[in-house]
Amino acid sequence: MKCVLLSKRWTTFQWWNRPSQEYTYQYCTLKDLLDRFAALLDNRGRRYEANNMWTDAPMKNLIPQMHRIAEEIPDAPSHLYVLWWSPQGRKRADMAFSMESKLWMSLYAITDDDKLDQKHSEYVIRSFKEISRYSKGTQLADENLVGHPARFMSPANYRKLEALRRKHDPYGRFFSYMRVPLDFEAIRANL
Numbered sequence: 001m002k003c004v005l006l007s008k009r010w011t012t013f014q015w016w017n018r019p020s021q022e023y024t025y026q027y028c029t030l031k032d033l034l035d036r037f038a039a040l041l042d043n044r045g046r047r048y049e050a051n052n053m054w055t056d057a058p059m060k061n062l063i064p065q066m067h068r069i070a071e072e073i074p075d076a077p078s079h080l081y082v083l084w085w086s087p088q089g090r091k092r093a094d095m096a097f098s099m100e101s102k103l104w105m106s107l108y109a110i111t112d113d114d115k116l117d118q119k120h121s122e123y124v125i126r127s128f129k130e131i132s133r134y135s136k137g138t139q140l141a142d143e144n145l146v147g148h149p150a151r152f153m154s155p156a157n158y159r160k161l162e163a164l165r166r167k168h169d170p171y172g173r174f175f176s177y178m179r180v181p182l183d184f185e186a187i188r189a190n191l
Helices: 030-041 059-072 114-129 155-168 182-189
Strands: 002-010 021-029 047-055 079-084 103-111 135-137
Touching: 021 030, 047 114, 059 079, 059 103, 059 114, 103 114, 155 182
Parallel strands: none
Antiparallel strands: 002 021, 047 103, 047 135, 079 103
16 A cells, blocks of 8 residues: 655745745655654653643634744654644533634644753743633643643533532542633632
8 A cells, every 4th residue: 555655844934925844745655654653652762841722713813823833843753733623513411621622733842852841841831822812721631731721621610520529529639730720720719
């Protein structure tokens, strides 16, 4: 079976008049493609900094931001992952972690060098803080609640969950979130 592997070569052109990236196609076997993917997933010795967000913002607002993020992204395997989720039209059961949107973006700064931890942490936090006006919240999967607390469920659902936690775990034996947004702290304080 033949497949095509897309690889990237960076250019320095501005996004509005030329592509900021060039792509070249390399023919490969499916095994080559899967082996390459497995190598990216092999995280032994790698250090990850991550952040993510849900958004309904139009692409015309997001693309300039994505270009800015891409201009500063650390070397591969660091990457910006964009997933078109499109939950609209589907009825969801009442679930605590109800945060969804049309698009999920997740940014990963990955390295083997522990000297880059601070730089990468600052990069992923700053990158999404700069576009937080477009964010509906975060998904509890590779989020960065310590550096960038964001909603991960609706305030009403957070209130219900915290009331249940207080009732069934009054001594706080089950670990909670490392950090929550200020409006969630206010909810917890008023229970």
